[in-house]
Amino acid sequence: MPPTRRPTIIDVAAAAGVSKSLVSLALRAEPGVSEATRARILHAAEDLGYRSNVWARNLVRGGENLIGVLITDLGNSYHTDVVLGLEEAAQEQGLSVMVAHGMRSTERLVAQLHRQLALGVAAVVVVSSWLPPDLLEASARAAPLVVVGRLPVAVPGLDTINNDDAAGTRLAVEHLVGLGHERIAHLGISNRPAAQQRRAAYATTMRDRGLAEHIVVVGPDDVTEGVATLLRATARADGTGPTAVFASNDLGASRVLDAAIDRGLGVPGDLAVVGYDNSTLARTVRPRLTSVDQPRADMGRLALRLVVERLEGRVEPRHEVVAPRLVVRGST
Amino acid sequence: MPPTRRPTIIDVAAAAGVSKSLVSLALRAEPGVSEATRARILHAAEDLGYRSNVWARNLVRGGENLIGVLITDLGNSYHTDVVLGLEEAAQEQGLSVMVAHGMRSTERLVAQLHRQLALGVAAVVVVSSWLPPDLLEASARAAPLVVVGRLPVAVPGLDTINNDDAAGTRLAVEHLVGLGHERIAHLGISNRPAAQQRRAAYATTMRDRGLAEHIVVVGPDDVTEGVATLLRATARADGTGPTAVFASNDLGASRVLDAAIDRGLGVPGDLAVVGYDNSTLARTVRPRLTSVDQPRADMGRLALRLVVERLEGRVEPRHEVVAPRLVVRGST
DNA sequence: ATGAAAGCGCTAACAA
DNA sequence: TTGTTAGCGCTTTCAT
Numbered sequence: 001m002p003p004t005r006r007p008t009i010i011d012v013a014a015a016a017g018v019s020k021s022l023v024s025l026a027l028r029a030e031p032g033v034s035e036a037t038r039a040r041i042l043h044a045a046e047d048l049g050y051r052s053n054v055w056a057r058n059l060v061r062g063g064e065n066l067i068g069v070l071i072t073d074l075g076n077s078y079h080t081d082v083v084l085g086l087e088e089a090a091q092e093q094g095l096s097v098m099v100a101h102g103m104r105s106t107e108r109l110v111a112q113l114h115r116q117l118a119l120g121v122a123a124v125v126v127v128s129s130w131l132p133p134d135l136l137e138a139s140a141r142a143a144p145l146v147v148v149g150r151l152p153v154a155v156p157g158l159d160t161i162n163n164d165d166a167a168g169t170r171l172a173v174e175h176l177v178g179l180g181h182e183r184i185a186h187l188g189i190s191n192r193p194a195a196q197q198r199r200a201a202y203a204t205t206m207r208d209r210g211l212a213e214h215i216v217v218v219g220p221d222d223v224t225e226g227v228a229t230l231l232r233a234t235a236r237a238d239g240t241g242p243t244a245v246f247a248s249n250d251l252g253a254s255r256v257l258d259a260a261i262d263r264g265l266g267v268p269g270d271l272a273v274v275g276y277d278n279s280t281l282a283r284t285v286r287p288r289l290t291s292v293d294q295p296r297a298d299m300g301r302l303a304l305r306l307v308v309e310r311l312e313g314r315v316e317p318r319h320e321v322v323a324p325r326l327v328v329r330g331s332t
Numbered sequence: 333m334p335p336t337r338r339p340t341i342i343d344v345a346a347a348a349g350v351s352k353s354l355v356s357l358a359l360r361a362e363p364g365v366s367e368a369t370r371a372r373i374l375h376a377a378e379d380l381g382y383r384s385n386v387w388a389r390n391l392v393r394g395g396e397n398l399i400g401v402l403i404t405d406l407g408n409s410y411h412t413d414v415v416l417g418l419e420e421a422a423q424e425q426g427l428s429v430m431v432a433h434g435m436r437s438t439e440r441l442v443a444q445l446h447r448q449l450a451l452g453v454a455a456v457v458v459v460s461s462w463l464p465p466d467l468l469e470a471s472a473r474a475a476p477l478v479v480v481g482r483l484p485v486a487v488p489g490l491d492t493i494n495n496d497d498a499a500g501t502r503l504a505v506e507h508l509v510g511l512g513h514e515r516i517a518h519l520g521i522s523n524r525p526a527a528q529q530r531r532a533a534y535a536t537t538m539r540d541r542g543l544a545e546h547i548v549v550v551g552p553d554d555v556t557e558g559v560a561t562l563l564r565a566t567a568r569a570d571g572t573g574p575t576a577v578f579a580s581n582d583l584g585a586s587r588v589l590d591a592a593i594d595r596g597l598g599v600p601g602d603l604a605v606v607g608y609d610n611s612t613l614a615r616t617v618r619p620r621l622t623s624v625d626q627p628r629a630d631m632g633r634l635a636l637r638l639v640v641e642r643l644e645g646r647v648e649p650r651h652e653v654v655a656p657r658l659v660v661r662g663s664t
Numbered sequence: 665a666t667g668a669a670a671g672c673g674c675t676a677a678c679a680a
Numbered sequence: 681t682t683g684t685t686a687g688c689g690c691t692t693t694c695a696t
Contacts, residue, residue, distance in 0.1 A: 007688070008688095008689055008690085009690070010689080018666075018667085019666065019667045019668075020667090020689090020690085021666075021667060021668080021669095021691085021692080022585050022665085022666060022667080024690065024691060024692085027667095028691090032665065032666090033665070033666085034652040034665060034666090037666085038665080049473075051475075052476060052689090052690080053391070053452075053688085053689050053690070054450065054451060054452030055388075055390040055452060055688085055689080055690090056387075056391050056393040056688070056689035056690040056691090057671090057689080057690055057691080058387040058672095058690095059385070059388050059672050059674085059688090059689080059690070059691095060671085060672050060675065060689085060690050060691045060692080061672090061690085062672080063690070072686095073406070074406055074412040074415070074431075075409055075412060075612075077407055079405060080406040083406070084435060096447055096451065098430050098431075098432075099406075099429070099431055099432065099433070100430075100431065103416060115428055118386075119386060119398070119428065119430075120383075120384070120385070120386025120387070141378075141381070142383060143383065153593070168368050228661075340672095340673055340674085341673070341674070342673080350682075350683085351682065351683045351684075352673090352683090353675085353676085353682075353683065353684080353685095354673085354681085354682065354683080355673060356674070356676090357675095357682095360675090364681070364682090365681075365682085366681060366682090369681080369682085384673090385672085385673050385674070386672035386676080387672085387673080387674090388672070388675090388688090389672070389673080389674055389675080390673095390674095390688095391672090391673080391688050391689065392673085392674050392675045392676080392687085392688050393674085393675070393688090394688085463694085633679040665685100666695100666696080667695085667696075668693105668694085668695075668696090669689080669692100669693090669694085669695095670691105670692085670694100671690100671691090671692090671693100672683105672689105672690085672691085672692105672694080672696100673688105674688085675685100675686100675687090675688085675691095675693100676685100676686090676687090676688105677685085677686080677687100678683105678684080678685080678686095679683080679684070680681105680683075680684090
C-alpha cells in the first residue's frame with residue numbers, strides 16, 4: 001500500500017467526472033452547481049475521505065484573522081477574564097483568538113511568543129508583565145503588539161492598556177476614611193510595578209489627608225510575617241494600632257483576614273480590610289472582601305480594538321488607562 | 333496613501349536587487365548565501381516590515397505540526413495540568429499546541445472545535461466531557477481526535493484516555509477501611525459519568541467488604557444540603573452515623589470539611605474525609621485533604637503519543653486507562 | 665451549468 | 681553563489 005497521499009479537489013473532480021472548479025463550488029455550497037452534480041461531487045468527496053487543505057484555502061483567501069494572546073498563567077482569573085472580554089470582541093469582528101500561556105515561567109512565555117509569531121498571528125496581545133522589554137520591542141516590529149497590565153518601562157512601538165492604580169488606591173483609602181478610619185495601614189506584597197504604584201498612591205493619599213502612613217512591605221512568599229507584624233500593633237489596647245488595612249492585592253488581604261480572626265479580632269468591627277483586584281478570592285473568603293476592581297473584560301475588549309486599529313494601519317502607539325472601581329463587601 | 337499591501341519576498345527581492353529564491357534562503361538562515369547579500373536582504377526585509385506568510389509556507393511544506401487542545405474551562409486545574417503534560421511532550425516532538433477553551437459553555441466549546449479544525453490543526457485533543465458524542469464522531473472524521481476524561485458513550489473512530497475510577501474509588505475506600513472505619517458514607521456530586529462510576533465502585537467495594545452502604549447524591553449546586561443530611565447522622569451520639577466520608581470530588585469533600593468543623597466535629601478524629609482529583613483545593617483547605625490523584629500530566633503526555641501514532645497512520649482506535657493513586661493527607 | 669486558466673506567496677529542484 | 685522555473689491546493693475570473 002502506497003503512503004496514501006491526502007486527496008485533493010483534483011482527485012474528487014476526477015472521481016466525480018467534473019472539473020475542479022465545480023468541486024470547489026459544490027464543496028462550499030456556492031450557487032451555480034446543478035443539484036445532480038453537486039450530489040455526485042459530495043458523494044465522491046465523502047467517499048475519498050476528502051478534507052480541504054486549510055493552508056491552500058487561506059493562502060488564497062488571505063487568512064489574516066488570527067490574534068495571539070499570551071498570558072502568564074492559565075490559573076489566574078485576572079488574565080482569563082481579560083481573555084474572555086477579548087475573545088468576545090474578537091468574535092464580533094470575525095477574528096480568531098489563539099491563547100498561549102507561560103505557566104508562570106518567563107522562559108516558557110518567551111517561547112510561546114516566538115511560536116505564535118512563527119505561526120503567523122496577525123497581532124499579539126500580551127497579558128503579562130513577565131516579558132522583558134527588549135523582547136517586546138523586538139516583537140513589536142514583527143507584529144502589532146498590545147500589552148495589558150503593568151509595563152515597567154516605556155517601550156517604543158507598542159500599545160498599552162493599564163488600570164489606574166493611583167485612582168484605585170485612592171478609592172480604597174478614601175472609602176476607609178469615609179468610614180471614619182484614621183489609622184490605616186498598608187500591606188504591600190512584592191515589589192512588582194503594580195504593588196509599587198499602589199504603595200506610592202497610598203502614601204500620597206494619606207499625606208493629602210493629613211494622616212500618618214503605616215507601611216509594611218513583604219515578599220510574596222512571606223506574607224505571613226508581615227501580617228503578624230501588622231496585627232501585633234492592632235492588638236495593642238493603647239489605641240495606636242491600625243483600625244484598617246489596605247493590601248496591595250486580595251491574597252494579602254485574605255491573609256490579614258485569616259490572621260485577624262485567629263487573634264480574635266472582629267472584621268470589620270476591630271479591623272477593616274480592603275484588597276485589590278476583586279479576584280475570586282474576594283468572593284470566597286469570609287467575610288467577603290471589599291476590593292478594587294479592574295474592568296478586566298473591558299480591558300480585553302479594548303485590547304482587541306487597539307489590535308484592529310493597528311491592523312487597519314494606525315502607526316503611532318496608544319496608551320490607554322482604564323478606571324477601576326471599588327466593590328464594597330463585608331470586610332469594611 | 334494606497335491600502336499598503338503586505339510585502340512579499342518578491343518585494344524584498346526587488347528592494348535588495350536579488351531573486352526571490354535568495355530571499356527565501358536568507359530569511360530562513362539556510363546556507364548557500366554570501367554574507368554580503370544575506371545582510372542586504374535581511375536589511376531590506378526589516379526595512380519593508382516583511383513578515384512571512386504562514387499559509388503559503390505551510391502549503392508548500394505541509395504544515396502538519398499544530399495540535400489543537402480543547403478544554404472546558406481555563407480556570408480548572410485538572411484540565412490545565414493535562415495540557416501542561418501534553419505541551420511538554422509536544423515540545424519534545426517539535427509539535428505546536430494551540431489551546432482553546434469553552435468557558436464552561438458547550439456552545440462555545442463547539443465553536444472552538446470548529447475554529448481549530450478550520451485553522452488546520454493536524455489533530456485535536458479534547459479534555460472535556462461537554463461535547464456531544466455525535467459531534468465528536470463527526471469531527472473524528474475530519475481530523476484525528478483524542479478524548480481525555482470521561483466519555484459517556486462509546487464513540488467510534490476516536491481514541492480515549494481515562495483514569496480508572498473503580499480502582500481510584502477502591503483505593504479511597506480501602507484506605508478508610510484500613511484505618512478501622514466501618515461506617516463509611518459516600519457523597520456523590522452530580523450525575524456526570526465520573527461521579528456515577530465512582531458511586532458504583534463505592535457500592536461494590538463496600539459490599540465486597542460486607543459493609544453497609546450509605547449514599548447521598550446531590551446536584552452540583554446544592555451540595556450544602558446533602559452535606560447537612562450526612563452530618564446530622566454523624567452528630568448522633570448513638571454511634572450509627574458514619575465515621576468517614578468519601579466524596580466523589582474535592583469540592584464536595586471540602587464542603588464536608590467545612591460543615592464538620594462548623595458543627596464542632598474533629599477531622600479526622602470524629603470524621604475522616606477523602607476526596608477525588610487531588611485538586612488545588614485539596615492542598616489548600618485545612619486540614620489538608622486526602623484525595624485520589626489522577627496522573628494528569630501523564631494523561632496529557634499519553635494523549636500526545638496517541639496523536640502522533642494517528643498522524644503516523646494508525647487507524648484502529650485505542651482506549652487507554654491510567655491508574656490513579658491515593659495521596660494521604662491530614663483529613664484521614 | 666461547466667471548464668480552462670491565472671494566480672495567492674512560498675519552497676525546492678534545477679540551471680547557470 | 682545566484683537566478684529560473686515549477687509546482688503546493690485552492691479560489692476566482694472569464695470563457696464556453
